[in-house]
Amino acid sequence: MGSSAKKKKEKKKDFQKPKLKVGKAKPKAANSTDTSFKAKSIALKQQSLSTNAPTVEAQCAHHLALLSHKSETQRRESLAYLTTAISTNPPGLPLPQPSSVIIPTVQRLILDGSNGVRQQLLKLFQSLPKADIPSHTDQLLLHTRAGMTHLATDIRIFALDVLEWLLEAAGDDVVSCAGGWVKTLKCFLSLLGWQNDATSKWSAVKSAGKAGGDSKLQVKQMNTLAAFLKVGLIPSQVVVPVEAGTTFPLWHTEQHMLSKRSNPYAHLNLFGPPRDEESEMYEDREDRQRVFHDRAEAAIVAGLEQALKGGGELGRAAAQLRRVVKEGMADYHGEDLEELSTQ
Amino acid sequence: MKRKVGALEKVDADLTNLQYKARRDPPSYEEDFRRQYSQYEALRDLLLTNPSSSADTGVVRFTELVDFIAHLAESYPNITAKFPDDLIHILSYHAELESDLRDKIVSALVLLRNNHVIDSSTLLNTLIPILVVTPSKSLRALLFQKIVSDLRSANSKATQHRLNRTIQTVLFNLLTSDRETTKGLWSVKITREMWKRQIWTDAKAVDIMKEACLSDNEKVITGGVRFFLGGDREREEAADESSDEEGVDLNKLRHQAGINKKGKKERELKRAAATVKRKERKKNAPHPLNFSALHLLHDPQGFAETLFSRHVQNSKSKLSLNAKLAILNLVSRLVGLHKLTVMSLYSYLLKYLTPRQASVTSFLAILAQATHDLVPPDVLEPLIQKIANEFVSEASASEVAAAGLNAIREICSRQPLAMNDVLLQDLVQYRKSKDKGVQMAARGLLSLYREVGAELLKKRDRGKDATISLRAGEMKERRYGEAAIGQIEGIDLLEKWKEEERRKKREAAGLPPDAAIDEEEHAADDWKNWEVGSDDDSDSSGGWIDVEQDGDDINISDSEDGKEPPPKKAKLSSETPGPTDDAEKENKEAEAKKISKLLTSTILTPADLKQLKALQESSAIRSQMPSSKRAALLAARHTDDAITAETIEAAGLLSKKTSKEEKIAMAKADRDDKHQSTTAKRKEKKMSEGKSTTNKEKARKKNFLMTLGKAKGKNKRSLVDVRKSLRGHVERQKKGGRRGNRG
Incomplete structure (x- = not known):
């Protein structure tokens, strides 16, 4: 190896000393890197040099x-x-x-x-x-829903916390904002594994443990769902006292005043994309009841039965939830019966 | 933002794992999929509120989810019913989306199409509008690639006529809707790609290109024009390439599979076998009949006229010279190919025919290309006169004169009547020029006119053949618009061969050889061997050889019956090197009769045609003569082939003096730059692979100084020592080395 003259010469070449000459630029090293660059403009961020604290x-x-x-x-x-x-x-x-x-x-x-x-x-x-919360409810709710469906269990739990806070802070807006009612309900149903599709096969076991994670999480989910339904279905207790005397000539002043809510005409959806049933706004309690009855009630009742059988903490939470559902839907059924009787 | 996940949770978070499991058993994992889908929906809503935001929040990225759902959409059609529409909707924000996500959505849509969740037309109708408007270069490249590959895969099994038609309509509308901008370039590109891959070979695709040629944007115009000028060649090249590639040597593979480890080899072998089978089938399949784009053009006359008047003649069109040249080239191709009449073209070209004009050789080539035998000679005459005046003179440079003469020859070979005798005799004088290029060009013109119009030449320039045929009255100048009488070359040979066969058959049957021909029997025979099988082939050619051997026999029998001897060309050729005109003239009338009889009384079967071809090839009289060689060369040059500037310049190159370097470079051109023996190559390969050398090689390479000592010792030894060591060596060899290999 390496015996030929050519190879030797090649090897030698690597170690040859570059000749330096007076008056000539110094030859560049073989491993020198060109660090020059070109730019159309160079922007220097201003440094704040003020002496007083920000x-x-x-x-x-x-x-x-x-x-x-x-x-x-x-x-x-x-x-x-x-x-x-x-x-x-x-x-x-x-x-x-x-x-x-x-x-x-x-x-x-x-x-x-x-x-x-x-x-x-x-x-x-x-x-x-x-x-300040109500005007940002829809955005917050979007993120909350993303969190509730998240893969990681602790993010899911945390999202429930956020939802609870949100219900507390701006409950009415949560249930009445665009997509807030149906989509959140759907989200809960899929979290709890209570699907209301008729096509579900008998062999597909409702794996309570896996669908909702551990039972602790499921209890929390049910509690939050109960709170959510309570806000959405049960009318708030605060009734505006009608003081007929003070506003005698004026009736229904509330209706004619400017609304105090932010974006009062959101339900008209003037600038957004067309909404389907899921992302529609349901501002009335009756509307919410109807949608709830159509889409979720059967699934929830069926799921609750199973949870009640389980007993324990889970059963207690389920019982509470059932009470809320019954209370919220009590007058709706009544309406239904009335309709039936009138027909 | 990676976070630690527990083992159990990890299984949940692992989308790839979940995807794998769900694919194998969709019903069991429906719950999990639903959860992922609702996560997707939540993230989608978030994204739609602000499309430009980066969607990768938290552990799972939106892109991964999209990918996951796209892979499983096939298994859960109910849940994912709205998924494709969602993706299409998100993609409508392509300008703001993150590039990563955008590309992922495109590939997810393609995946959905491949899994037959959506159909091709939906996909293409989504992608094409985006391709046209998006400002992102990478997205355009991606979309173009996806569109082309989708069209290819859709058409791979069978041609999807409806899909092709809708897409072609979309592309056509794209061109017609916006004539000013470069948007139409995409339809040109897609159509050209489809044409190249032989997926679209119909007139509709050509129509799209025609529309592109008539657009108002220079890029689109040149795209369309280039397609007509080069699209077919591109297609042929692509077809050649694809047939060359993937040559699978099955035996070799089998051998390798036997040697190396087992495992997936079997699958590979099976795949290779399938490829081979497919190729074989393809080889046996009939060659698809592909018409060139120029032939599929509807209304070429109108197209050529509009092209010329809109882009070239129109003083308002601001096209560059190159673009104009390309358009002129196309117009002249059309004129030459379809024998169109565009009179204004010739007068337009007149002003460009000066040596100072940029790329004048292209103009000359265009003029030659636009000439055909139905162009009135008086239109061409001033052009030829101008070329002669401007280019061909003693004062002009030799290349210029050569180019001029060459151009005149090209024009006159298409329309010989455009030349008058004074000019021709003048031009022919240039064959005495000192310059080689001019000389050759003038000779070319001379030999052309010896064949097509010898009367125009001076008597002493006519040459032997032309003079003889002129005297015999055989050569007549063809009048303007006169067409040659169509005939099948070698039909007489075929008839003679048939007669021969019949005679032989009759002789074999013991009948008189020249009894009245039983037409029906004959016909029945013909229909029997309608098809030419592969084994039939050798028989028929063998039969032909028989004819030659029995040649004498025929003559005898003919003379017995008092018939005139049929012209036996093969025999003539063996006796006399040149044709004897007199003999041929005698036979002429009889021959003409025969031809008409054969062609009118029978239908030529494929077997007949094959025989005819064989006879043509083997009757080698005429092909020996130089003039006919030239004619064959001319005929071989197809009318579809273009004349380029290089054709015109070719003669001029002869006169150019090449420098020594150029000569050396030319001589070396076809050789490898570095010669190496096979052994050396092998050795180098071995070295590069890092393999070891043999002991012999090591010994050979050993440093000379190291071997000196040993060699010195060897020299000093006595004869006895030498013998001892040699014997020792022999013994060691027998034993098998120093240590020995026994016991």
Whole structure:
């Protein structure tokens, strides 16, 4: 090997010393890398050189930007900062950043992989003023539903937490926003494994354990579903006292006033894509009852029976849920009977 | 954002695993699939609120879900009924979507189509509009590839006429709806690809291209024109390539499978066997009849006229010279091929015929191409005159003169009447030129006119053949518009052969050889061997050889019966090298009678035609003569073949002096740059594969200095020592090495 003159010469070539000459540029090394580059423009981010500390607003904006940081600790810290900033905000003053900025940025963290981040997120949600929630319900609900169907069990549980908070904060909006009623119901049904299709085969065993994860999760799901149905089906107890005397010449002033809700004409769907039955808005209780009766009631009743047989904590939750369903649908059946009797 | 997942949960989160399981047993995993589907729906709603957002939140990415559902949509048709529409809807936001997701959706749609969830026309009607409008280059490439491959796979088993028609209509409408922009280029591209792959071979595809040629955008126009000029050649090349590839040597494979490890080899073998079988079947299948695009064109006259008036003559059209040349080329091809009449073309070309014009040889080629024998000679005469004046003179450069002469020859070979005697005699003088290119070009013109119009030449230029045939009155100038009488070459040979056969059969049966011919019997015989089988083939050719051997016999019998001897060409050729005109003239009338008789009384069977072909090939008299060789060459040049600028320039190249380097390069062109012996190549291959060398090789390569000591010792030894060592060596050999291999 390597005996021929040619090979020797080749080998030698590698170790030859480059000749340096006076007045000539130094020859480049064989391994030198060209680091020059061309650019149409070079933008330098401005450095803030102010001596005074950044305002809370600026810091909040900064932390909002950090929410998409790849480190989960950083995300959690930023959320924590925002939470404290909101909760320490003196009442009466506006928030350091408006809710309409905060909510759209933080809502995708519902699906975040880290448990700590999610728990912190819930704290942040709870610290937000309740009046700001209704206008963002549909977006939040979308994320919540995505979380409820998520593969990871703890994200699913967390999404239920969020839904509970949401029901508490803006219950009416949750059940009446576009797609909020039917889609969420469907979501619950598929989570609990209560499908109302007639085609289900007898051999397909309803694997209660697998479909809902462990029973603890299922209990939580049922509780949340009960809360959801309660908001949607049972009329709120607060009845506006009609004071006939004070507003004597005016009747039904409420109807003629400007609505206090945000986006009061959303049900007209002026600018969105056409809606189907699932994504329709169901603002009336009667509507919701009808849809519930058509689509979900049979499945829920059947599922409840099975759960009741199971007993234990699961049975208790099921009983509670059944009570809610009965209460919510009591007058609906009555209507149905009335219709039947009139016919 | 990866998070740790527990073992049980991992099984759930593993979409690939779930997909695998669900594919094998859909009903059991319906619940799981439903859950994934609802997850997909939630994420889809999220995405639709803001399509530009990145959809990969959390553990599972939207793209993965789409992929998962697309793979299983076949198994759960009820759940996924709306899935394809969803994807199409999402894809309508293609401009804002993340490129990753966008590509995934496209491939998911293709997957759905391959699984027959959606049909081809839905897929193509989704993809084509996006292909046209999207600003993303990568998406365009992807879509184009998917569209073409889908059309191919749809047409792979049988031609899908309805699908093809709808897509062709879509492409056609794309062209007609927007004439100004480059959108139409996509229909050109798709159609060209389909044409190349022989999937679309009908007139509708040609119609699309015709529409493209008549569009207003330069790119689209050139795309269409290029298709007509080169699409068919491209198709032929593609067909050749595909037939060359995938040559599977089954024996070799079988051998390899025997040697190497077992396992999936068997499957491979089976696949290879299937390929071989398919190829065999393809080989036996009749060759598909493919007409060239120029022949499938509907109304070529109108097309040529519109092309010419809209793009070339129109002073408002702002096409570049190259584009105009391509269009002119197409127009002239059409004129030459279909013998169209576009009079304004010739007067248009007149002003471009000067040596200073850019790419003038292309113009000359176009003019030659646009000439055919139905062009009035008086239209062409000024053009030829101008070429002669501008190009062919002693003062002009030799290449220019050669090109001019060559162009004149090309024009005159198509319409000889366009030349007058004064000009021709003048041009022919250039054969005395010192320059070789000019010389050859002038000689070409001379030899052309010796064949087609010898009267125009001076007497001393006519040559022997032409003079003889002129005197005999055989050669007549063909008048304008006169067409040659059609006849089948070699039909006389066939008739003679038939007679021979019949005679032999009668002799074998013991009948008088020249009794009245029993027509019916004869006819019955013919119909019996209608088809030519493969074994029939050798028989018939053998039969022909018999004819030659029995040649004398025939003559004798003929003379006995007092008939005139039939012209036996094969015999003549063996006796006299040249044709004897007198003898031929004698036989002429009789021959003509015979031909008409054979052609009018019988129908030629395929067997007859085959025989005819064999007879033609073997009657080798005429093909010996140089003039007929040239004629054959001319005939071989198909009318479909184009004349290019290179044809015109060819003569000029002769006069160009090549430098030494060029000559060397030319001589070396067809050789490998580095010569290596087979052994050396093998050795190099071995080295590159990292294999070891033999001991012999090592010994040979050993450093010379290292061997010196041993060699020195060897020299000094006494004879006895040498003998001892040699003997020792022999013994060691017997024993099998130093250690020995026994015990």
